[in-house]
Amino acid sequence: MSRIVDARGLNCPEPVIMTKRAMDEGQVDRLVTIVDQTAALENVTKLAKSQGFEVEVENKEGDYYITMIRSGQMTAEAADMQEDVAVLITSRYLGQGNEELGGILMRSFLYTLNELSGRVKNIIFMNSGVFLTTEGSEVLEILQGLSREGVKVLSCGTCLDFYGLKDKLAVGEITNMYTATEILSRASRSITL
Amino acid sequence: MSSGSVISGKDQLLDIVYNYPRTEAVFRRYEEQTQVCLLCDYLFCTLEEVTRIIPLDHEELLIELNRAAQMG
Numbered sequence: 001m002s003r004i005v006d007a008r009g010l011n012c013p014e015p016v017i018m019t020k021r022a023m024d025e026g027q028v029d030r031l032v033t034i035v036d037q038t039a040a041l042e043n044v045t046k047l048a049k050s051q052g053f054e055v056e057v058e059n060k061e062g063d064y065y066i067t068m069i070r071s072g073q074m075t076a077e078a079a080d081m082q083e084d085v086a087v088l089i090t091s092r093y094l095g096q097g098n099e100e101l102g103g104i105l106m107r108s109f110l111y112t113l114n115e116l117s118g119r120v121k122n123i124i125f126m127n128s129g130v131f132l133t134t135e136g137s138e139v140l141e142i143l144q145g146l147s148r149e150g151v152k153v154l155s156c157g158t159c160l161d162f163y164g165l166k167d168k169l170a171v172g173e174i175t176n177m178y179t180a181t182e183i184l185s186r187a188s189r190s191i192t193l
Numbered sequence: 194m195s196s197g198s199v200i201s202g203k204d205q206l207l208d209i210v211y212n213y214p215r216t217e218a219v220f221r222r223y224e225e226q227t228q229v230c231l232l233c234d235y236l237f238c239t240l241e242e243v244t245r246i247i248p249l250d251h252e253e254l255l256i257e258l259n260r261a262a263q264m265g
Binding site: 011012013016017020021039043046047050 | 206207210211217230232233234236237
């Protein structure tokens, strides 16, 4: 049985309570709760996972549609696609030591990210990592390819300013620490280089 | 937990407001005092956990919550 809970315009904990009530009424295999606040999104998602539901979230014009399906009923492929991997790159070189080697390794890593097709949602570049997203970068083509596939390529604005690269951004968009932190904290997995 | 109490420090905030809707008003008062959205940010914490993180009078809060819960 499917249910829809429209909790738009309501403050916490009302969306969570309405969702829990729907779950407790029994025999609900698929439940969609609609909210318009990120706190409600996080709390409803947390509730759903604690009750054994698998969760899928869609953002439609500022409203969040949280689809909750009892575990085991979501297909393996859909479950795989739900993974939200965020990558944080803090240097233009991968690892410490030889910079030439570090550049080669970074290029190889970014190329291999393509192998995680569909799961990487955001790549954030900070500190000297912003040299990878600006003119002259040897990995621009790879990053532009990822961007075309829907991966968000984000460069720290403070870092671009520091290195005098703000007008040389060649792929993706500028971000700030708040957004970066939010992305990393909400990702199902994060990778930091 | 004293006799007659239905809410203890080990109860989660969500379960408290879910089972005893009148307790929401108590939490709202404490939110005004502390400037912390308890029912946004600590919904899945127990009362004991919340009062370890936020400077609240645990005993006073329990008394008020139980009073609200028993109002029906």
